[in-house]
Each structure stands twice: as C-alpha cells, then as structure tokens.
Amino acid sequence: MIYLADTANLEEIKELFHYYPMQGVTTNPTILSHEDKPLSVIIPQILDCIGDKMIHIQVISETAEDILQEAKKYREFFDLKNNYYVKIPVTKEGFRAIQMAKDAGMNVTATAIFTQQQAIIAANAGADFVAPYVNRLDNIVSHGIDVVSDIVKCFRLHGISTKVLAASFKNVDQIYRVSMVGCHSVTASYEVLTALMSHPMTDKGVLDFERDGSHLYDVKW
Ligand code: E4P
Numbered sequence: 001m002i003y004l005a006d007t008a009n010l011e012e013i014k015e016l017f018h019y020y021p022m023q024g025v026t027t028n029p030t031i032l033s034h035e036d037k038p039l040s041v042i043i044p045q046i047l048d049c050i051g052d053k054m055i056h057i058q059v060i061s062e063t064a065e066d067i068l069q070e071a072k073k074y075r076e077f078f079d080l081k082n083n084y085y086v087k088i089p090v091t092k093e094g095f096r097a098i099q100m101a102k103d104a105g106m107n108v109t110a111t112a113i114f115t116q117q118q119a120i121i122a123a124n125a126g127a128d129f130v131a132p133y134v135n136r137l138d139n140i141v142s143h144g145i146d147v148v149s150d151i152v153k154c155f156r157l158h159g160i161s162t163k164v165l166a167a168s169f170k171n172v173d174q175i176y177r178v179s180m181v182g183c184h185s186v187t188a189s190y191e192v193l194t195a196l197m198s199h200p201m202t203d204k205g206v207l208d209f210e211r212d213g214s215h216l217y218d219v220k221w
Pocket of ligand 1: 026135167
C-alpha cells in the first residue's frame with residue numbers, strides 16, 4: 001500500500017517528503033483554499049518539493065469538454081509529465097470526461113466516490129485510480145471501510161486493474177482498516193499521516209537505549 005499527502009501546505013509537504021517514503025500529493029479546491037494561493041503559484045511550489053512523485057490536481061469545470069480542456073491546460077501550463085493525474089469528480093459529465101481524458105493519454109483519478117458502483121463505472125471509463133471518501137461516508141451513518149472493501153474485492157474478482165486510492169480520513173484507525181481490506185493506496189492529511197507513523201513507546205524505547213548503552217559505543221564513525 002502506498003501513501004500520498006492530502007495537503008497543499010508546503011511546510012507539511014516538505015517535512016513528509018523529507019522523512020517518509022511518500023508517493024505523491026493530492027489536492028482539491030478546498031485543500032487549496034486553506035493555502036489561499038492561486039494555482040499558478042502553488043502547483044510549481046508543490047512540484048519543487050516532490051520531484052517526480054505523483055501530483056493529483058482536481059478540475060473545476062462542469063462539462064466534459066471543459067474538463068478535458070482544463071486538464072490539458074494544466075499539463076501544458078505546469079509542464080507536467082507522467083506523474084500528473086487529473087482528478088475528475090464522478091458526475092455524469094465527469095464519467096464522460098474520464099473517457100475523453102484517457103483517450104487523450106492522460107492519467108486519471110476518479111474522485112468524490114461514495115459507492116462501489118460508481119467505482120466500477122469509473123474503472124470501466126478508464127480511471128487509473130478511484131478515490132472513495134471514507135470519513136464522509138462514516139459521517140452520514142454509512143460505512144466507509146465497507147465501501148472500500150467492496151470496491152477492492154470487486155476489482156480483484158473481475159480482474160480490474162484500476163487502483164483504489166482511499167481518501168477522506170479523520171483518524172489512524174480508518175487507515176488501518178482500509179489497509180487490512182487490501183486497499184492499494186491512501187491519501188491523508190499531515191496530522192493523520194504523522195500520527196500513524198509514530199508511537200510514544202518508540203520514542204521511550206529510543207530514550208531508554210540511549211540512556212542504557214550510549215557510553216559503550218566507543219567505535220567512532
Ligand atoms: C482527496 O482526494 C479528497 O479530496 C479528500 O481526501 C477529501 O477529504 P475530506 O473529506 O477530509 O475533505
């Protein structure tokens with residue numbers, strides 16, 4: 001399972017990519033609004049921090065034709081390579097746009113997925129990733145983990161190569177549970193990612209090792 005950062009905050013991205021084996025960054029209009037910088041400024045800054053790792057940029061156009069033009073424009077404007085994934089919400093126009101973007105040779109992440117059927121249709125349209133929203137499902141008394149699990153099982157059952165990029169997490173337990181049902185990838189906030197990579201017992205263990213034996217390490221390096 002691979003991990004992506006669901007943030008456009010440069011300090012968070014720099015820290016995550018410096019210390020951990022992160023595989024990319026995902027953004028959406030809400031995430032970008034937290035930084036309050038225009039796309040033309042923030043995307044190059046993010047690219048400087050992540051090198052050739054994946055960047056998923058969401059479109060805001062409504063019709064399939066406009067979505068395709070918007071997606072292509074970003075590829076040209078930011079000089080994006082094969083690490084660029086256009087994030088397309090699975091509206092009626094979105095499903096059509098996914099097919100058009102694939103025909104145009106683009107990588108696509110189908111986003112705002114809330115059901116297993118939306119995921120299958122997005123996969124049939126050619127999406128490389130489908131992004132089900134775990135916490136938003138949990139918040140409406142549905143079951144985010146079950147939806148992810150159904151999508152993973154179904155893709156496996158039917159030999160569908162589209163990957164599941166589970167999104168919208170509010171805690172580590174949700175990520176633990178999607179990993180246990182075989183989810184291929186997750187994107188999460190800085191807070192959730194750093195929480196899942198650390199443990200107070202690890203910190204205590206390291207302090208204990210240092211206290212007990214550091215005076216014995218007389219071989220200089
Ligand atoms: C990522 O692709 C989604 O846009 C994001 O994870 C949504 O998360 P939220 O429910 O915390 O806004």
